[in-house]
Amino acid sequence: MTRPTYVYDLAALAAHAAAVRAALPERVELLYAVKANPDPGILRTLAEAVHGFEAASRGELDHLATVLPGRRPAAFAGPGKTDADLGAALRAQVGRVHVESTTELGRLAAQARAAGRTVDVLLRVNLPVATPGASLVMGGRASPFGMDPREAIRLADDPPAGIRIRGVHAHLASGLDAVVAASVARGVAQWAVRHLRAEEVNVGGGMSVNYADPDRRFDWHRYGRLLGEVLAEHPTIRLRIEPGRALAVYCGSYLTEVVDVKRSHGQWFVIVAGGTHHLRTPAAKGHSQPFVVVPRGGDGPRTDGGPVTVVGQLCTPKDVLAHTADGPAIAVGDVLVFAMAGAYAWNISHRDFLLHDPPDFRTGDPLLHARRWGR
Ligand SMILES: Cc1ncc(COP(=O)(O)O)c(C=O)c1O
Secondary structure: OOOOEEEEOHHHHHHHHHHHHHHOOOOEEEEEEHHHOOOHHHHHHHHOOOOEEEEOOHHHHHHHHHHOOOOOOOEEOOOOOOHHHHHHHHHOOOOEEEEOOHHHHHHHHHHHHHOOOOEEEEEEEOOOOOOOOOOEEOOOOOOOOOEOHHHHHHHHHOOOOOEEEEEEEOOOEEOEOHHHHHHHHHHHHHHHHHHHOOOEEEOOOOEOOOOOOOOOOOOHHHHHHHHHHHHHHOOOOEEEEOOOHHHHHHHEEEEEEEEEEEEEOOEEEEEEOOOOOOOOHHHHHOOOOOEEEEOOOOOOOEOOOOOEEEEOOOOOOOOEEEEEOOOOOOEOOOEEEEOOOOOOOHHHOOOOHHHOOOOEEEEOOHHHHHHOOOO
16 A cells, blocks of 8 residues: 655745745745754745745754755744754854744843844734634733743833844734735834834734635735735835745645445545644644545445545544545545645654554656556
């Protein structure tokens, strides 16, 4: 049996990233949040289209240095940075360190002075800006991310030696549509200019993707136009965004073969090779991962209408990849092609649970791979 396989369509990714970049005003810099998917092929493909990369751990800094040697990470972020993390950021000469607290700024300043350097910093501020419709809220209320506005103002008024505060970073939520994301950007920029006299404002990622309706994509053109208005209101600032999911999600597919089909208490279950230990996204987000069936003409057992639950090989009822109300018939041996598996998929999966084989990785068109499955 062919192993479950991730297929990354890098040509589609390149086209998508170029279109996103083209939709943004010139004064908006596009960073890629590496945490969404650090696959080397994805990083090399995006390197052509984005202005830079946001790393959120020492591991991501090391990985970027290996995959894209000579390219300095644009930003280093993440809560709970240790001395070792901050030292690695200094050695990697990251463009901006996104500082999360007064303690962290003190640690960074000490290292900067010891190295005889001045480090460019954005303060991550937890601003009370509304994020209606968000799927995951990380700020605008009590949260471990960033610092309270008053603390940021105090630090900006009297920064420690070794630190140059350039502006503000705010990543407040995920799953924002274009209008909400732009109004968040407007609110953050207004605060940053007014209270910190910021030169730079990074408004984070969190652009929405819709797993229930893959064709309903974030409206980058509208967002670009609205960011243009924000820039017109603040002619001196530079804006940055750092999406992950909305850049990478569409380029990845997870292909796997149906091992068994059974009926239990009146309901169909389709059991595939692999499961959520390869593709954790549906378990993490509680959704049904969209998929198509590539039939392989087998004459084994098959579903015959009605609701179907697609599960993997783990010994837990949580190992559910998808539900369909009344999908196509699915037979043992068919290949299921799960779409939207290019972000927060393999890299967030609990891959050692049950010690099943890992998936394979390929590039190209996922449907071509599915049709040539096993050959
Ligand atoms: C600080 C920061 N920036 C960017 C991102 C990327 O978010 P998304 O993948 O939703 O665009 C995240 C995700 O958690 C984040 O925490």
